[in-house]
Amino acid sequence: MKIRIKGNSLRYRLTKTDVENFDRDGYLEESINFGSQVFKYALQRSATEFLTAGFSDNTIIMYMPAAMAVEWASTDRVGYESNNQMYLLIEKDFKCLDNVAEDQSDNYPNPLSLKLQH
Numbered sequence: 001m002k003i004r005i006k007g008n009s010l011r012y013r014l015t016k017t018d019v020e021n022f023d024r025d026g027y028l029e030e031s032i033n034f035g036s037q038v039f040k041y042a043l044q045r046s047a048t049e050f051l052t053a054g055f056s057d058n059t060i061i062m063y064m065p066a067a068m069a070v071e072w073a074s075t076d077r078v079g080y081e082s083n084n085q086m087y088l089l090i091e092k093d094f095k096c097l098d099n100v101a102e103d104q105s106d107n108y109p110n111p112l113s114l115k116l117q118h
Helices: 016-025 066-074 111-117
Strands: 002-006 009-014 027-034 037-046 052-056 059-065 079-083 087-092
Touching: 009 016, 009 037, 009 059, 016 027, 016 066, 037 066, 059 066, 059 087, 066 079
Parallel strands: 009 087, 037 059
Antiparallel strands: 002 009, 027 037, 052 059, 079 087
8 A cells, every 4th residue: 555645635546455355354454664763554344425634643534435436446446535534535546557666466457558559
């Protein structure tokens, strides 16, 4: 799972395995060590009606409604967004069209690559 924070927006991108684990467990978490402190970001299935997010104990949690989570994991839907107090976006991570050093073997096929092949 990747996180992107810019201004008042928060975006998560998940690989195929991330989506499968989230579908199974209802929770997914990543962390990074900053010396003596650990920063975490997580995705949690919830009873909320919309995507929401919170921050406490050095952890950002994005809450995804259960019905939304089921649809997202079981269909080709790319993602969801919400724009209340902050802009939230969660989406499946596609393979890049250009060459990058990052391992993309677990990313979703990029729909634009199919158009480029024709």
